[in-house]
Amino acid sequence: MMHYSEQEWMKYVKNELDKDVREEYENHLYSCDQCLDSYLKAVEAEEAELPMISNEADFTNLVMAQIADAKLEPSKRPQIGKKKKSIYQSAFFHYAIAAAVTILLMTTGVFQSITQYAENVQNPNIQEEPSLTQSLVDKTFAWMDSLEMKHKEAGK
Ligand SMILES: [Zn+2]
Incomplete structure (x- = not known):
């Protein structure tokens, strides 16, 4: 079974995915404890606005990508x-x-x-x-x- 990463769940929580992709995530979440765990971590991180930094490089890239998104696509706000x-x-x-x-x-x-x-x-x-x-x-x-x-x- 393919799983989604915590970063991917973060995108889901932030509502940054297309509708079709969201549905795939949701369907998977109903049947996967592992991804439920990742999803909950993403929700916690989003709520606290202090994401757990398990990999600093990934985290920095994620933040930079979000800043770039915010600048280039104001319609996503x-x-x-x-x-x-x-x-x-x-x-x-x-x-x-x-x-x-x-x-x-x-x-x-x-x-x-x-x-x-x-x-x-x-x-x-x-x-x-x-x-x-x-x-x-x-x-x-x-x-x-x-x-x-x-x-x-x-x-x-
Ligand atoms: Zn999974």
Whole structure:
């Protein structure tokens, strides 16, 4: 299987890819843990605006390429109005992935131990608890539904 590099995912996060390429990335992401990891690193780096420098030469080239892009193609810069919808769709996709990762973490028990601890502190007398994982998954889907509603409303 072919994988995408963290730099490639960074382009994806920054919405610098063509629509067809984006779809290829997305389809791959659904079935590849390795690239999910790279993608999350790219999201983190983008959020912090302090990319992890694993290879200084690559990083410098990436920055120089972005500066060149910004100078040569001002049309690529985010524009309010014309490009608003695609940026929003992209943001929505990132939220959806974050929710999926949340579910993944819960199924591996990371969140469950934390929430069970919190629940025990709040309700020390309750012996039998409903499935915390199930209720959290329900909450996550409710959250995604509400995002989707906002998304549809914004699209009107
Ligand atoms: Zn992959």
